[in-house]
Amino acid sequence: MDHTQADPNSFGAKDDYENISVNSVLEARFSGGNPSDQQDQRRLQMYVPRKKRPKYGKAQRKYIKTTASSFMNLVQQFTGDPSAVSESKSSNTGVVAESSSYSTYYDVVIRYRRGDIGNNDFISHLRAALCRRGLSVDEDFDEVDTVPECRVLIIFLTSTYFSSTLLNIIEDQRGEYQAVYPIFYGLSPSDLISNSKVCDIFFHQDEAKRWQAAMKEITQMPGYTLTDNSECDLIDEIVRDALAVVYSSYKVTMVGRDMQIKEILSLLCIESPDVRSIGIWGTVGIGKTAIVEEIFRILSAQYETCVFLKDLHQEVEVKGHNAVGEDFLCKLLEVEPDVLRTSNIKTSFLKSRLERKRVLVILDDVNDLRDVQNFMDNLNYFGSGSRIIITSRNRHVFVLGKINHVYEVKPLDISTSLQLLDRGTLPNVLSPEVYRKLSLELIKFSNGNPQVLQFLSNRKWNPLSEQVQETSPIYIPGIFEASCCGLDDNERSIFLDIACFFKRMDKADIAMLLDSCGFSTHIGFKSLVEKSLLTISHKMVDMHRFLQATGQEIVRQESVDMPGDRSRLCNSKDIMDVFVDNTGTSAIEGIFLDMSQLKFDASPSIFEKMCNLRLLKFYCSKVIENRGVSLPQGLEYLPSKLRLLYWEYYPLSSLPQCFDPKNLVELNMPYSCVKKLWKGKKVTFKISLSLEKLKKMRLSYSYQLKKLPRLSTAPNLELLDLEGCNSLVSISQSICYLTKLVSLNLKDCSKLEGIPSTVDLESLEVLNISGCSKLMNFPEISPNVKQLYMGGTIVQEIPPSMRY
Incomplete structure (x- = not known):
């Protein structure tokens, strides 16, 4: 049957x-x-x-x-x-x-x-x-x-x-x-x-x-x-x-994180009866959320009430601060929202209820200062033995929240990163040697970021390895945009400038330029470092390549189809298109062009529409002949808002006569064709030569340079580099007015016959006159000079002040 x-x-x-x-x-x-x-x-x-x-x-x-x-x-x-x-x-x-x-x-x-x-x-x-x-x-x-x-x-x-x-x-x-x-x-x-x-x-x-x-x-x-x-x-x-059984079953293999979890558990000191808070800090994708999920799994069975608010910042954006805050309290008190909305529930009753609870609270991704105000106040009411864990990429959150301890999540080391890379994504024909080489390139690019490594593991390796070996950043969609949300105007401008122009440059040089643009650079640097968007080490400002790519993508999204409508241009093809088609606009604030692989002619009025241009740099990353921007009809205009004018191999004998350099902070024109900076007198068009804000002037290896402008108009000049200007015959007496000059480089000015007899500049620390083969007389200089180079000269006697 x-x-x-x-x-x-x-x-x-x-x-x-x-x-x-x-x-x-x-x-x-x-x-x-x-x-x-x-x-x-x-x-x-x-x-x-x-x-x-x-x-x-x-x-x-x-x-x-x-x-x-x-x-x-x-x-x-x-x-x-x-x-x-x-x-x-x-x-x-x-x-x-x-x-x-x-x-x-x-x-x-x-x-x-x-x-x-x-x-x-x-x-x-x-x-x-x-x-x-x-x-x-x-x-x-x-x-x-x-x-x-x-x-x-x-x-x-x-x-x-x-x-x-x-x-x-x-x-x-x-x-x-x-x-x-x-x-x-x-x-x-x-x-x-x-x-x-x-x-x-x-x-x-x-x-x-x-x-x-x-x-x-x-x-x-x-x-x-x-x-x-x-x-x-x-x-x-x-x-x-x-709970102990269920949470133990959710354990995931966290490559390279066991030691970090043990260190955080040690900071939490679960046996202690005090109320303790821990901040977990690190950049996007570094593994903060995964770590606290594992800690929640380990500890939650030991607490009367456990609340884990994941992606708090995103939840607040979707639901609003009030709704998320109310939901948080409902979970803590284990009551319905209607009960919470009664008149007196948020005062004495709230405090008395929370003081009797031993709770575990995890607030994930707290990056907005308003989130700190809305959620941190309630954390002070918890009962004995409670533990609060907060993750953020903004270290300042922990300062405002008065967090007891801050733990920084470090990148994975090379050995651990290799474990995360999926060997199956490599073509089987690759030998172990080739696999190891490509793996190390990807790990170097990822900087030990697990989320980046996961992204790389899902990509095709051949084109990816080519991209990684290039210097241009690789954009990873959907991961790091959140890092840039919530930046104020000052932070955002500094972040985008560094992403497009100033990665791996000297901190003081960047600050000099950006301060002159009206930014609070010191405050911005500090904030961006706290938000894990910048690193500053050995006076060098740096950011990860994937964050750099994110910044550049944000700029690209300003106008996807019309590069001339973007605020910053650093892609060579986009810049060439703008110059060739003359589509520049007032939206452009900065242009950095690598001319190594390009050669094109530009119109003399190419900059006329770029009235807000403040940063201009034409450079060659490789020395290749017959490359660069040609100006067969000359150049008629440069914006007066320029703070940086860096033009390697500048092709003309002078700058535009109508250019007003009143805002110029750095003038850098190595290997230029200039004979003198300005043609004619600067009284033309009611423009007087004012270099009051100029701090650095580099005209090295401008072989045709014969004369300098009147240096008394640049009282704040700190560096003057004329190395290799072998057509320069003399230095004007106006150099004696440069009381803030720190470094003077006249190396290999082979035709230089004399300099003012007194260069007693109180700030001067470095003087290089080596290779000035026609220089016979040595000037009287300040005793503050720390470095003096004078080899290759025919100086026969030094002043008495320099003998001891």
Whole structure:
């Protein structure tokens, strides 16, 4: 008979074979009945499960799949038929649930038999407590012996609960389930051992031994005894144990982070009764969230209340500060929002409730100072032993929040980074040597950032390795844009300028230029370092290549199709298109062009529309002849807002006559063709020569330079570099007005015959006149000079002040 066709109206229309009571089986045994007679054959129908449609509102159930003959054998064993024993040994009489047929995986499954448990309130409260802690729970009394896949199985044991499924669970509790917790209801563990004597009557001898062993084992398993006066404490204990099991199952392999997690746990000092807060600081993608998720998994079972607000900054942007703050308090107080909105709930009641709670709170991605104000105030109310963990890429958040300790998440080392790179993404034809070389290139590019490494592992290696070997940054979409959100105008401008123009440059030089543009550079540097967007080491400002690429992408998005409408241009092709098509606009603030691979002609009015241009740099990263920007018709205009004018191989004999350099801070024109800086007199067009803001002038190897402008107009000049200007014959007496000059380089000015007899400049520290082969007289100089170079001259006597 096919078990799926059992008559639903018959005596045996039950869902599983083990719902028969102990008394009915014993009665059949002592009455001398034979399971083969017609009556018991009909009774067998009650052991045969039938397929059921899923019940609405419940997860799909898993039913035991077996054949009618298997049930016959099992019943024969129950009734003591020796003929079935040998078969049971070979066919494994235990019925094991098939996990593959189940689509839902529960954290906790509760099983008890209807009629055995009188205290249904306890089960309801237990389920509610588990659900409040975010655990998925399946609880059923109808299908006590069908168990879906789960991490924790809780079984209520009574004096009448005998089940082969229970026997299997006990014997294989370390296999199917991560934890099996028995609750002894109406009996103690010792009572269960005593009750095992029933097995001598109920089962065949071998089966009775299995039951006796199982019942002995179950009394040694972690379990609970339910008494009338222990319900609340017992529920707390069960929830705590279940959480420990569930969270332990979520452990992920965190390559290279074990030591960092141990260090953070040490800072938390869980045993200490004080309220302690830890800040976890690091750049985007470095692994802050993954680390605190693991810490939450480790610690959460030890706390009465646990709250983890992930991606807080994003949640606030979507829902608003008030909504997220209210949700946070509701989770802390375990109350509904309506309760929280009552008039007095946010004052004395809030404080008194929180002071009695030992809580674990994790606020992830707190980067807005408003988030600090909204959430940090409540953290002061927590009870003894509470722990607060905050992640941020902005170190200043921890200062405002008065966080006890700040832990910086460091990049992965080379060995750990290699573990994260997926060997499977490499073509199989690559040799180990080539693989290692490419891997090291990618690791160097990633700077030990796990999220970048993950991105690289999913890319095609051949084109990627070519990109990595180039100096241009690789843009990684969707990861680092968030880092730039929340920057104020000052921070944003400095960040974009460095991303486009000033990566790996001297901090003082950058600050000099950007301060002159009206930015608060010192404050901006400090803030960007605290937000993990910049690094400053050995007086060098740097940023990771992927952050640099993000900054450049932000600028590109200002006008994707029209480069002339962007604020900054650093891509050679885009700049050439703007120059050739003359599409520049007032939006452009900076242009840095590498001319090594380009050659094109530009219009004399190319800069006329760029009235807001403040940074201009034309340079060659490689020395290649016949490359660069040609000005066959000259140059008519340069913007007066220029702070930096850097033009290597400038092709004209002078700068535009109408150029007003009043804002110029640095003039750098190596290898130029200039004979003198300005043609004619600067009184033309009512423009007077004012170099008041000029601090650095470099005209090195401008072989045709014969004359300098009147230097008295540049009273703040700190550096004058004329090295290799071998057409320069003399230095004007106006150099004596440069009281702030620190470095004067006249090296290899081979035609220089004389300099003013007195160069007694109080700030001068470095003087280089080596290679000035026609220089005979040495001037009187300041005793403050620390470095003097005069080899290759024909100076015969030095002033008396320099003899000692």
